[in-house]
Amino acid sequence: MKKSLPIIIILVLLAVLPLVGLSSYMMHILVLVIMYSMIGMAWNLLGGYCGQVSFGHAAYFGVGAYTAGLLYSKLGLSAWWGLPLSIAVVTFFSLVIGFICLRLRGPYFALATLAMGEVFRVVAENLVKFTGGDVGILIRERTWVVKTWYYYIILLLGIGTFFLVKKVIESKLGYYFVSIREDQDAANSLGINTTLYKTIALCLSGSLTGMAGAFYMNYMGYIDPKVVFALHDISIVTIMVVMVGGVATYWGPTIGAIIMVFLAELIRSNPSLGVAHQTLFGILLIFIIIFLPNGIVGDFPKLKRLFKIGRASS
Amino acid sequence: MSLLEIRGVSKIFGGLAALTDVSYSVNKGEILGLIGPNGAGKTTLFNVVNGFYPPTKGEVLFKGEKISYLQPYQICKLGIGRTFQVVRPLRRMTALDNVIASAFLRAKNKKEAEDVALETLRFTGLYEDRNFLSKGLPLGKRKKLEITRALATKPEMLLLDESFAGLNPSEQNELIDIIRKVKAKGITIMIIEHHMKVIMALSDQIVVLNYGEKIAEGTPKEIGGNPLVIEAYLGEAESA
Numbered sequence: 001m002k003k004s005l006p007i008i009i010i011l012v013l014l015a016v017l018p019l020v021g022l023s024s025y026m027m028h029i030l031v032l033v034i035m036y037s038m039i040g041m042a043w044n045l046l047g048g049y050c051g052q053v054s055f056g057h058a059a060y061f062g063v064g065a066y067t068a069g070l071l072y073s074k075l076g077l078s079a080w081w082g083l084p085l086s087i088a089v090v091t092f093f094s095l096v097i098g099f100i101c102l103r104l105r106g107p108y109f110a111l112a113t114l115a116m117g118e119v120f121r122v123v124a125e126n127l128v129k130f131t132g133g134d135v136g137i138l139i140r141e142r143t144w145v146v147k148t149w150y151y152y153i154i155l156l157l158g159i160g161t162f163f164l165v166k167k168v169i170e171s172k173l174g175y176y177f178v179s180i181r182e183d184q185d186a187a188n189s190l191g192i193n194t195t196l197y198k199t200i201a202l203c204l205s206g207s208l209t210g211m212a213g214a215f216y217m218n219y220m221g222y223i224d225p226k227v228v229f230a231l232h233d234i235s236i237v238t239i240m241v242v243m244v245g246g247v248a249t250y251w252g253p254t255i256g257a258i259i260m261v262f263l264a265e266l267i268r269s270n271p272s273l274g275v276a277h278q279t280l281f282g283i284l285l286i287f288i289i290i291f292l293p294n295g296i297v298g299d300f301p302k303l304k305r306l307f308k309i310g311r312a313s314s
Numbered sequence: 315m316s317l318l319e320i321r322g323v324s325k326i327f328g329g330l331a332a333l334t335d336v337s338y339s340v341n342k343g344e345i346l347g348l349i350g351p352n353g354a355g356k357t358t359l360f361n362v363v364n365g366f367y368p369p370t371k372g373e374v375l376f377k378g379e380k381i382s383y384l385q386p387y388q389i390c391k392l393g394i395g396r397t398f399q400v401v402r403p404l405r406r407m408t409a410l411d412n413v414i415a416s417a418f419l420r421a422k423n424k425k426e427a428e429d430v431a432l433e434t435l436r437f438t439g440l441y442e443d444r445n446f447l448s449k450g451l452p453l454g455k456r457k458k459l460e461i462t463r464a465l466a467t468k469p470e471m472l473l474l475d476e477s478f479a480g481l482n483p484s485e486q487n488e489l490i491d492i493i494r495k496v497k498a499k500g501i502t503i504m505i506i507e508h509h510m511k512v513i514m515a516l517s518d519q520i521v522v523l524n525y526g527e528k529i530a531e532g533t534p535k536e537i538g539g540n541p542l543v544i545e546a547y548l549g550e551a552e553s554a
Contacts, residue, residue, distance in 0.1 A: 171424065175415040182404035189364055189398075191390035191419035191467050 014155055018148045027147035031219065033261045034151075034158040035212050039234070040241040040253025041161045042208035047239070048248035049169055050201040051181025052102070053110045056117030058234035059097065060090050060206040062124065064213025065228040069137035070130075072217075079139055082214035083157075090210030094203040102198045105184065114235070121229030136224025143218065150219050157215060161208050166250055168204065177201055178248075209238075232278065240281060244288055246295025255296050317342040317471060317502050318363070318394075323372035323382075325358055325526075332358040333526045335372070340471070340519075345493070345503045347517030347534075349510075351546055355526040356506045357399055360473050363504075364396045365389040376471070391419065395464030396473035399506070401456045403448035409459055410435065410444040417466040431466055438462045438492055454485040461492065465501075472496065474505040478512050490515060514538065522546065 018027065039061065047053045067089045068082020101112040124131045131137070144150065168174055176197045179187040188194050217223050228234070237260060245256025263284075267277040292299040316339035325333040333355045340346045348356050361367045363374050365386040374382045381389050390396075404412050413431035414424075421427035435441045438458050443451060448459055457477050464472055474493070478486055486509070493516060497503060507513045513520065513534070520537045522530040524546040530537055537543055 172418045172427070175411065175418055175427075178407055178411075179404050179415045182406060183402045185366070185386075186398065186402040186404065187415075188386040189366075189390055189396050190416040190463060191387050192415075193385070193387045 011159065018151050024147060027151055029261060029265060031147060031151055031154050033257050034154045035216065035219075036237065036241050036261055037254040037257035038154070038158045038161045038212045039209050039238050040245065040257055041158075041165050042205045042212070043238045044242050044248065044253050045165055045168065045177070045208070046201045046205035048242060048252075049174065049181065050177040050198060052198055052201065053106075053239075054113040054202075054205075055110050055235055055239065056097075056113035056115070056120075057205075057209050057238050058229045058231060059113075059117045059120040060094065060209035061213035061216070061234050062120055062225070062229035063090050063093050064210030065217040065223045066124065066131060066137070066213075067210070068214035068217035069139075069223055072139055073132065073137050078143075079214070079218050080143070082217060083211055086210040086214040087207045090207045091203045094206035095199065097206075098199045098202045102195065102202065114231075117229065117231060117235050121225050121231075124225035124229055131225070134224055134226070136222060136227075137217070139217070139221040142221045150215075154212075154215055154219070157211060162250070162254075164208075169250075173197070173200065240285055242295070243285065244295060246297030246299070249295065249297040252295050252297040259296075316340060317377060318504070319375040320359070320363070321373050321375065323359070323362055323369045323374065325355070325362055325367060326370045331526050333362070333369075333523075336523070336526070336528050337372075338521050338528060338531055340502060340504055342502055343497070343500055344518040345497055345505060345516050347513040347520040348504060348506045348523065349508070349513055349520060349537075350523035353525075354523040356523055357475055358526075359523070360396065360475055360504075360506065363389075364394065364473060390467055390469075393468075393470035394473065395467045395469035395471070397457075397460035397464050397475055397477055399475040399479070401453070401460050403451070403456050403459050403463075405447070405449035407448060408445050409440055409448050409451065409455075409462075412448050412459060413444075413462050413466045416463045419467045430468075434462050434466045437465070437495070439488070454481050457481065458489070458492070461489075461496075465496065469501060471502040471504065474503060474507075476506050476508065478507055478509050486512060 017030065039057065043054065043057055064082070064086035067086040068079040071077045071081050071085065072079040097116050101109055101116065104112050125133055176192050179190065179192055180194050180197060184194050213228060216228065241256035241260050242253050243256070244259055245254065246252030264277060267280055268274045273280070288295065292302070296303065318340040320339065321337055323333055323336045324331065336359060348359065350356055358367065362369050362382065365384050365388065368383050373380050376392060376394065381392060404415065407415070410431055413434055414427050417427040417430040421430055432441070435444050438461060440455060440458055440462055443455055448456065451459065461474065461477060478489060481489065490512060493503065505516065517534055520532060520534055521528060522537060522543050529542050529546060530540045
């Protein structure tokens, strides 16, 4: 009970946050933070725990978003049906991507997923009759004008993802994922069907990312291939969120998402820095890799020590 | 009764024959020592039995069933556990988590896996070190951890690849005791080893490989006096 107390406090705080009357802009930032932390947690499952670093998570995000968008534009259904449906659609695509990419290891897997993400973008751009190409998909009447309900929906999804990941990692699956990360051959000779469990990790990770994509379609009301299949804005930022926060930690993606989203907004709102925001992200990433290789959460003891020394000497 | 039967196994890498027509069988409940100079093909043979390599020719039978061409995880499930010559613990996991991960193979839930893991850790004397990250353990304990991990999959047969290499004499004696205890549990063992003291003390049967061919087979006593074996190890006797 004592252990779950901080979690309950955080949940209550998050639930009442919209009631204090934040501006629409602030709500938008919060929605983005939760969305990126959800994608980060999903990525963490595959990249952090199972050790299969994916540079192509935009593929799952985009497929999820397009699932929701096409339901609306082609079938005239509510794009909200995309949330449950995207699980099935993205799982199917995950199996295809996994079949191709999971036979590769380490950097080769990363490169293959990078290519996959780009393939999906190019396909979405060129299948004009089906996806609308570069024109994208526009939802004419959005469900709500105010952002409060969107906030609650993504909050629910984010919390669900958090507990799902926790549950998975503490189970047999989690042990198998980490074993595969640490040594695939040793895991194999301990009776772990590495191909099967890597595929499970990929499908879980992909479908959670896809749900975030479907939410994005509903929330923004407009998508096009350059936005939802974006290499830097989705795939790379997802990795950065996890790297900054802490790979293979429960809270890492959330902490990383808070820092990354706020930092991005701060830099972009400054006209002289705005154009250089990706350069600054790159520099940040280099510093994180050198000084905090396990991210803020993973290297928290190190950070604490650093500040203690600083205080003692001053 | 033979538990494992190796029938005419050859393994060729490109133009290099690592194993040529090797045949022998391992009896249930016995310890079989596999010896030979460096590069004789001992580890290659383990990799064939364990499923990492398919044999180029021949086949491996376990309990009368053909297991060559199966995947390592399937062979492990059938009841063959192995350790690696260069230890491969799951580095960023504690010793306990290492063993839990392998105990999940036969355990139904986490509670059971944890119980099996703790019991196995006690059996090999690593219980006190269970909460250390495995990359921080000294070599002797990492070697023990490998054996513990293999034992947690509840194998009927254990393949030990140079588990004694790099251990000091007292660690070696501890490990000999553990292996005797494993044998007493009814687990059949095939062991690759360079320490003659260990091999002679433990083995019921010894098979000698040289350049990928079986050159001798017999009890420790027979092997110790076999001129072919002495030649392979010490070179030809000088004819002066």
